[in-house]
Amino acid sequence: MRNIKHMVGVLLSVVCLVVLSGCGGQAEEPVPTVAPAPSAAAGENPLNNAIIDYMNQRDYSIAKANEIMETYQPEEGQTDYTNLISSLFTPNFRADDELVDLLQSMVQSKKTETGFHMTSENGGSGDLVLENGVYKYAFQEQMAESDDTVTTISHSATLLEDGSQMDVKTESIQQGGVPVLENWLQVKKQDDLYQVQQFYTDDGGSTHQLIQMRFRQEELSYAVYEDVEEKPNSIFESDGFFSDGFVTSVTLKDGRVTVMNDGKELVFGA
Numbered sequence: 001m002r003n004i005k006h007m008v009g010v011l012l013s014v015v016c017l018v019v020l021s022g023c024g025g026q027a028e029e030p031v032p033t034v035a036p037a038p039s040a041a042a043g044e045n046p047l048n049n050a051i052i053d054y055m056n057q058r059d060y061s062i063a064k065a066n067e068i069m070e071t072y073q074p075e076e077g078q079t080d081y082t083n084l085i086s087s088l089f090t091p092n093f094r095a096d097d098e099l100v101d102l103l104q105s106m107v108q109s110k111k112t113e114t115g116f117h118m119t120s121e122n123g124g125s126g127d128l129v130l131e132n133g134v135y136k137y138a139f140q141e142q143m144a145e146s147d148d149t150v151t152t153i154s155h156s157a158t159l160l161e162d163g164s165q166m167d168v169k170t171e172s173i174q175q176g177g178v179p180v181l182e183n184w185l186q187v188k189k190q191d192d193l194y195q196v197q198q199f200y201t202d203d204g205g206s207t208h209q210l211i212q213m214r215f216r217q218e219e220l221s222y223a224v225y226e227d228v229e230e231k232p233n234s235i236f237e238s239d240g241f242f243s244d245g246f247v248t249s250v251t252l253k254d255g256r257v258t259v260m261n262d263g264k265e266l267v268f269g270a
Contacts, residue, residue, distance in 0.1 A: 045106055045109045045116050045118075045128065046128075046135055046159060046161075046163070047106070047116075047128055047135055047137055047157055047159050047166075048103065048106045048109065050159055050163055050166050050187075051099060051102065051103055051166075051168075052103070054166070054187050054189075054194065054196075055096070055099065057194060057215070057217075058194065058196070058213065058215060060217065061215040061216070061217065061218075061219070061220045061252070062089055062092075062215075062220065062222075064217075064218060064220070064252060065220050065250060065252040065257050066085075066089075068252070068255065068256070068257045068268050068269040069085045069088075069257055069259075069268045070085070071268070071269075072085065072268055081266060084259075084261060085259075088222075088248060088250055088259065089222070089250075091200075091209060091211060091224050092198070092211055092213075092222075092224075099168065099185065101153070101155075101170065102139075102155050102157070102168060102170065104120060104121075105118060105120045105124060105126060105139045105141070105155055106118040106120075106126075108120070108121075112127075114127075114129045114130070115127060115128045115129040115130055115135070116128040118139065120139075120141060122141050122143060123141060124139060124140060124141020124142075124153070125139065125140075125141075126138055126139025126140065126155065130161065133160065133161045133162075134158055134159070134160055134161065135157075135158065135159040135160075135161065136156075136157075136158050137155070137156065137157040137158070137159075138154075138155070138156050139154070139155040139156075140152065140153065140154045140155075141153055149174060150174070151172055151173065151174050152172070152173050152174075153170070153171070153172050154170070154171045154172075154173075155168070155169070155170050156168075156169045157169070163189060164188065164189055164190065165186070165187065165188050165189070166185075166186070166187045166189075167184075167185070167186050167187075168183075168184070168185045168186075169182070169183070169184045169185075170182070170183045170184075181201065181202050182199075182200075182201045183198070183199075183200050183201075184198065184199045184200075185197075185198045186198075192216045192217065193214070193215075193216050194213070194214065194215050194216065195213070195214050196211075196212065196213040196214070196215075197210065197211065197212045197213075198210070198211040198212075199228070208226075208227055208228045208229060209224065209225065209226055209228065210224075210225040210228040211223070211224055211225075212225075218252070218255075219252055219253055220250065220251065220252040221249070221250075221251050221252075222249060222250040222251075223248070223249040223250075224247050224248045224249070225247060226247050247261075247262075248260065248261045249261075255269050256268070256269040257269050
């Protein structure tokens, strides 16, 4: 599936603004890339639209934070935080590889009487159906890693018909029932405000990571938690993050970026 990621590269090109090391140079001034999503009534896949809208809006907010941090120049004798700045959003993009895979499971999307039927170029298939105001999606395919190893990839998702909440889960299981990866994403949207949490496990469940974000244009709150034992039930508590104990947090507000990392506070911008 990785060999067709370029098919959605145009839609996700704004990622280059925030992962500069992977895009070969300094980014230009970021600009919004989001157009109004076509409606399901127009024959467009609403889950596909919701994922693209979320990723574009999020990437724009992160790009604005990076734009401010990239003006940082360490003075002689001061600690150089360049590597820290370039790595702040890396966990989020690692987990989002699975969202790109989910988009690619919808490369061929055909409207049916009950919803949409999707097929991937690797032979997998899935259906999106509307039930009681909720779009439900299930997709599965198998990939041969070698002659002896077959990995089963499963995507499941729900999307409220009004677009206010999306839940996505991706699982990869190798032959013999060995879990390789589990990625769970929840996005809540109210007007122009997004609230997001992502729970990520890797290496057979040995890595547990929770990412939480709240963002709109020109504003961003982002926190990464390591070694989280269980997926939380609540997306946020009041106006703050889920709990104390985050490893790294980034806040963009009023043109200023505040980074908390390893007990240190760094401020960038005016």
